[in-house]
Amino acid sequence: MSDLLTVENLTAGYGQAGVLRGISLRVGExxxxxxxxxxxxxxxxxxxxxxxxxxxxxxxxxxxGRSTAGRSPRDLVRSGLIHVPxxxxxFPQLTVEEALRLSAASSGHAGSWRDSLDRVYSVxxxxxxxxxxxTGTLSGGERQMASLGxxxxxxxxxxxxxxxxxxxxxxxxxxxxECIVRVRAEVSSIILVDGDMELVLxxxxxxxxxxxxxxxxxxxxxxxxxxxxxxxxxxxGAADERH
Amino acid sequence: xxxxxxxxxxTLVLGGLYLLMAAGLTLIWSTLRVFNFGHGALxxxxxxxxxxxLNTTGLPLIVSLAGAVVAMAALGAVYExxxxxxxxxxxxxxxxxxxxxxxxxMLLQSGAQLIWGPELKQLPPFGGARVDVAGSVVQGTQLxxxxxxxxxxxxxxxxxxRSSIGLxxxxxxxxxxxxxxxxxxxxxxxxxxxxxxxxxATVAGALLGSMQFMSPxxxxxxxxxxxxxxxxxxxxxxxxxxxxxYAIGLLEAVTTYYFGLSWSPVxxxxxxxxxxxxxxxxxxHTRVRSA
Ligand SMILES: Nc1ncnc2c1ncn2[C@@H]1O[C@H](COP(=O)(O)OP(=O)(O)OP(=O)(O)O)[C@@H](O)[C@H]1O
Ligand SMILES: [Mg+2]
Numbered sequence: 001m002s003d004l005l006t007v008e009n010l011t012a013g014y015g016q017a018g019v020l021r022g023i024s025l026r027v028g029e030x031x032x033x034x035x036x037x038x039x040x041x042x043x044x045x046x047x048x049x050x051x052x053x054x055x056x057x058x059x060x061x062x063x064x065g066r067s068t069a070g071r072s073p074r075d076l077v078r079s080g081l082i083h084v085p086x087x088x089x090x091f092p093q094l095t096v097e098e099a100l101r102l103s104a105a106s107s108g109h110a111g112s113w114r115d116s117l118d119r120v121y122s123v124x125x126x127x128x129x130x131x132x133x134x135t136g137t138l139s140g141g142e143r144q145m146a147s148l149g150x151x152x153x154x155x156x157x158x159x160x161x162x163x164x165x166x167x168x169x170x171x172x173x174x175x176x177x178e179c180i181v182r183v184r185a186e187v188s189s190i191i192l193v194d195g196d197m198e199l200v201l202x203x204x205x206x207x208x209x210x211x212x213x214x215x216x217x218x219x220x221x222x223x224x225x226x227x228x229x230x231x232x233x234x235x236x237g238a239a240d241e242r243h
Numbered sequence: 244x245x246x247x248x249x250x251x252x253x254t255l256v257l258g259g260l261y262l263l264m265a266a267g268l269t270l271i272w273s274t275l276r277v278f279n280f281g282h283g284a285l286x287x288x289x290x291x292x293x294x295x296x297l298n299t300t301g302l303p304l305i306v307s308l309a310g311a312v313v314a315m316a317a318l319g320a321v322y323e324x325x326x327x328x329x330x331x332x333x334x335x336x337x338x339x340x341x342x343x344x345x346x347x348x349m350l351l352q353s354g355a356q357l358i359w360g361p362e363l364k365q366l367p368p369f370g371g372a373r374v375d376v377a378g379s380v381v382q383g384t385q386l387x388x389x390x391x392x393x394x395x396x397x398x399x400x401x402x403x404x405r406s407s408i409g410l411x412x413x414x415x416x417x418x419x420x421x422x423x424x425x426x427x428x429x430x431x432x433x434x435x436x437x438x439x440x441x442x443x444a445t446v447a448g449a450l451l452g453s454m455q456f457m458s459p460x461x462x463x464x465x466x467x468x469x470x471x472x473x474x475x476x477x478x479x480x481x482x483x484x485x486x487x488x489y490a491i492g493l494l495e496a497v498t499t500y501y502f503g504l505s506w507s508p509v510x511x512x513x514x515x516x517x518x519x520x521x522x523x524x525x526x527x528h529t530r531v532r533s534a
Contacts, residue, residue, distance in 0.1 A: 051424060077426035085424055091417040094410075102410055106426040110407075150425065 092136025258492025259392030267440025283462025289445025
């Protein structure tokens with residue numbers, strides 16, 4: 001399988017504090033990759049580097065055969081790399097439909113926005129009900145749906161989802177995970193980061209565990225044994241933090 | 244003229260001028276998160292440029308103004324290129340940009356002094372139209388200001404609401420980071436808002452330069468008033484800016500009428516202090532946005 005995204009020896013941080021320590025990973029075409037790991041170990045930082053919101057200190061990132069160094073987020077969006085950020089408050093004064101349309105237009109798909117809209121509404125029927133509502137007044141679950149919907153409107157090749165179920169109740173989480181299954185069918189490749197380990201493993205082909213800014217464990221998501229190992233890794237990582 | 248109609252006229256004239264200034268400043272504030280201290284000097288430069296076009300080409304005043312607006316918008320692009328984009332993405336970039344716009348003020352004022360010299364200049368009235376209101380006459384530049392300022396700002400509001408560039412401007416001001424992830428190019432939005440804001444300041448400058456003598460420092464007072472407007476209206480909201488501009492205009496008209504020209508500024512700033520005490524969130528503050 002050829003790689004859509006490769007990250008090699010990436011280091012990054014904020015000021016003096018190092019966050020990523022030479023992390024490497026790859027995402028193939030038609031592949032869903034999960035990232036797991038405790039809070040604050042650099043998952044979001046990695047994704048922000050991938051979409052060029054944050055500049056890494058060293059290392060290389062290649063997307064669809066081209067280096068991403070020095071390219072604008074807009075350029076990456078237009079080549080199909082779409083990042084749905086963690087905990088976005090969206091655009092409080094825009095309606096759901098305005099936001100969806102904006103995403104199609106600014107990613108260079110203004111012409112086909114109506115078709116995309118129909119597809120998004122079939123994946124997220126709730127968004128259709130709420131289409132005239134301001135995104136600032138949506139519930140947490142609806143906001144995540146709108147955020148994912150905006151991602152789909154941009155016609156991604158690689159869709160990056162950072163904590164789509166953060167802060168949602170189990171019931172809403174379940175509803176959303178069913179939506180993500182449908183999203184999965186719409187795009188070639190996905191990176192999924194989420195605190196819910198079961199959900200990540202259910203929805204992806206492979207997983208990586210990120211600890212202290214590096215991958216410490218990888219495997220196939222349907223491997224039963226790996227789940228137990230991961231629990232102990234997580235607990236080990238959390239124990240580290242106490243020192 | 245009766246007191247009421249004098250006050251009403253100068254409220255609408257002053258409010259209109261401040262509106263043209265403050266609308267641009269609000270637009271810049273809400274997208275770039277900086278206060279453009281150079282706005283007064285840009286107003287001044289636009290006024291002088293109109294004067295030069297009028298006197299060298301012999302074109303009608305309104306055409307000279309249109310030419311100056313275009314030229315000043317181009318200068319606005321240079322301004323953005325030299326003063327905003329090199330600094331805005333750095334840590335503490337907003338402070339750097341504000342210092343840079345202060346420096347630009349000095350540069351533009353000295354430049355105007357060199358180019359146009361110290362002798363007094365004034366633009367002719369904008370047309371001879373006159374309207375009788377309740378027994379008093381409003382005419383020329385005053386009348387044009389009363390009509391043109393809300394018209395232009397209304398047009399801006401419409402563009403922001405309805406056009407696709409307007410949608411990107413609003414998206415960027417509501418959530419800069421997510422806007423970038425949608426593929427919205429911040430640089431283009433910055434360029435757009437600075438050019439529009441400078442164009443508006445040029446119109447305000449020409450109107451002012453037709454009502455009083457021009458000088459390199461002629462932008463300072465309008466800049467201060469526009470700052471009060473932003474404080475009053477809560478920077479970042481166009482509706483608040485419109486309300487603020489006419490409120491400050493009214494305040495200034497009333498205080499000038501009853502207490503005289505020298506006391507009016509004091510009272511206006513006193514009002515600002517009271518507003519800040521009562522409604523502190525009004526000062527250069529909009530809703531908290533995500534990074
Ligand atoms: N803008 C920033 N400035 C300074 N430090 C930051 C910034 N963003 C993140 N950090 C720090 O970098 C580290 C990694 O953060 P990051 O958000 O990448 O972790 P994460 O794995 O995504 O965590 P979570 O699961 O909580 O989302 C944390 O210690 C965090 O405090
Ligand atoms: Mg995170």
